[in-house]
Amino acid sequence: MKRQWLKRAILSMVACGSLAGFIPGVQAADVRILPVDNAKFLAGAKFDFDIEVSKAKNLKNVDITVNGQKADKFFGQKLDAKDLGNGVISYRANQVNFPKAGAYTVKATATDADGANSADARYTVVQDKAQRQAKNVILFVGDGMSLQAREMARIISKGMTNGKYNDLLAMEKMPHNCLITTSGYDSLTTDSANSASTYATGHKSVVNALGVYEDSTKDPFDDPRVENISEIVKRSRGMSVGIITQAESTDATPAAMVGHTRRRANQDYIASEYLEDYHRPDVIMGGGSRRYIPQSEQGSKRHDNQNVIQEFKDKGYTFVSNSKEMMAAPDNKPLLGLFHPSTMNVYVDREILKNPEVLGKYTDQPNLINMTKKSLDILSKNPKGFFAMIEGASIDKQLHAMDWQRATYDTIEFDKAIEYAQKWNKEHGDNTLIIVVADHAHGASITGTYHERDGKKGLAAVRTYADSIFPTFKDANHDGFPDNPDPDVTLAIQYANHPEYYENFHFQQKPTLPTVSQTVTKQEAQQAGDKTEYHQVSTVVEKANPSRHHDGDPWELVPANIPDTIGDECHAADDVPLNAEGPGSEYFQGVMDNTEVFFGIMRALGIDATKNVK
Structure with a gap:
């Protein structure tokens, strides 16, 4: 009897379509909701709402509700139905918002010839204000600055006495801290675009994306947008915005604070997008001038003849291209500073070695401390406050290149900029929330120390446990930067996720990439004993760069522990530390999702995103 009853019940549900997707050979339409399930929103913050129905x-019908109410009525606008031409029909409403805090459930049901299929998304909407609110926020992002990267900087900058650190980094003295998780909604290990985008929007995204949810189209500019921090603080309060970096100013982390695209590589588009009034930064500083100059000019990386630099000048910006011009720029005008065609040179090469083969004609690039100083001088002129993102960009880039010394000197420089901002805040009313965080981690770790005092070289000279005597970095002028990046006892840094490369633990006098690309045929790979299944006649693989190997030096060939199509050290999925001080910093404690950085900032500022400044 029970079996007959169950059979009748199942047949009845199939007939009405509620189990169509569970019956072999019967598949109702797929339904996808954007923003994704479990997203969190700031009340009043704008976003594009999109339902995609495929297969x-x-x-016959698509029914979309928000808390049981028809979506078009809830949002006050009709959802635009559009056939995307790829087997997907989109139902979309742009620039909508949740006006009040609370819990919201979106339900979308698509009915076709095979039955009905539904999807749900549950959202949390908040509107919090700190008891003591901040006027300004400075978000320091040490790109790739994992806990180990901080420790490397602390060891060589502050030194140790009998196992105790002589001092801590400025960032480590902040009163509030937490651990930040870093995954996107598409993958465990993220990139800088997706991770920085969470800080700017409070929403997770996918690898390579900035301020959008990924839709099903190939177009990188049509994905559903979420309003970012630059847009919210300008729209709701009239605050100023500063984007300061040592990378190209259109690179992933700075672009995440302002831009919207599925592909971070669209840097010429991002440079143009910076001009838009509703989110245009008042201060932009970094490298990447090649993204701003017309295609007709030598060195340009644009795909058109738009002169973005001139358009910024036309909007009243001072344009500077070196440190001397930057320091002399007026504080009462917005500023565009582009100091290198690509990424700016790192501290060791700019300030210590000064090798003309490395620097070329760019011998007057500013340091991050002075870039911070100038940006605060300009941004603080706005009585309504400011938001500044200041990035230590090449911590990440040099760890990718497996050059921990250059990465560490840049971490020290980054910490000096933080120290300046802390002092500035105390002198200007102590009303600024300062946050220091990485966007993601790297798998570089301190094994012990390295020395050749007893004649051992290479891996044999890596000292562990009781043999790991303390490094001998010296700092004669006490500026925090060791005089010699290659002392006789140095750190033994090893990597958890690396390509094939040569290692000898010594400092490289010129920056050198760890790998070179080679084209390998299937036959060549098989003859070399490579058991990898190549699906093409030939493939490009990454091999150890011979330029890192010199005859007579104890270079070790270290086999890859990641696929041989990857040419540099990779990000890690590790949690990263966050430190904070100032109004609202008490928000950060325990283990928090990376999206919470955005909500901590909004809470500290007491932003009401339902308002529009005229």
Whole structure:
């Protein structure tokens, strides 16, 4: 009897479509909701709402509700139905918002010839204000600055006495801290675009994306947008915005604070997008001038003849291209500073070695401390406050290149900029929230120390446990930067996720990439004993760069522990530390999702995103 009852019940549900997707050979349409399930929103913050229906057979009806109310009525606008031409029909409403805090459930049901299929998304909407609110926020992002990267800087900058650190980094003295998780909604290990985008929007995204949810189209500019921090603080309060970096100013982390695209590589588009009034930064500083100059000019990386630098000048910006011009720029005008065609040179090469083969004609690039100083001088002129993102960009880039010494000197420089901002805040009312965080981690770790005092070289000279005597970095002028990046006892840094490369633990006098690309045929790979299944006649693989190997030096060939199509050290999925001080910093404690950085900032500022400044 029970079996007959169950059979009748199942047949009844199939007939009405509620189990169509569970019956072999019967598949109702797929339904996808953007923003994704479990997203969190700031009340009043704008976003694009999108329902995608795919694999439908004679689609009959799509029903979309928010808390049981028809979506078009809830949002106050009709959802635009559009056939995307790829087997997907989109139902979309742009620039909508949740006006009040609370819990919201979106339900979308698509009915076609095979039955009905539904998807749900549950959202949390908040509107919090700190008891003591901040006027300004400075978000320091040490790109790739994992806990180990901080420790490397602390060891060589502050030194140790009998196992105790002589001092801590400025960032480590902040009163509030937490651990930040870093994954996106598409993958465990993220990139800088997606991770920085969470800080700017409070929403997770996918690898390579900035301020959007990924839709099903190939177009990188049509994905559903979420309003970012630059847009919210300008729209709701009229605050100023500063984007300061040592990378190209259109690179992933700075671009995440302002831009919207599925592909971070669209840097010429991002440079143009910076001009838009509703989110245009008042201060932009970094490298990447090649993204701003017309295609007709030598060195340009644009795909058109737009002169973005001139358009910024036309909007009243001072344009500077070196340190001397930057320091002399007026504080009462917005500033565009582009100090290198690509990424700016790192501290060791700019300030210590000064090798003309490395620097070329760019011998007057500013340091991050002075870039911070100038940006605060300009941004603080706005009585309504400011938001500044200041990035230590090449911590990440040099760890990718497996050059921990250059990465560490840049971490020290980054910490000096933080120290300046802390002092500035105390002198200007102590009303600024300062946050220091990485966007993601790297798998570089301190094994012990390295020395050749007893004649051992290479891996044999890596000292562990009781043999790991303390490094001998010296700092004669006490500026925090060791005089010699290659003392006789140095750190033994090893990597958890690396390509094939040569290692000898010594400092490289010129920056050198760890790998070079080679084209390998299937036959060549098989003859070399490579058991990898190559699906093409030939493939490009990454091999150890011979330029890192010199005859007579104890270079070790270290086999890859990641696929041989990857040419540099990779990000890690590790949690990263966050430190904070100032109004609202008490928000950060325990283990928090990376999206919470955005909500901590909004809470500290007491932003009401339902308002529009005229």
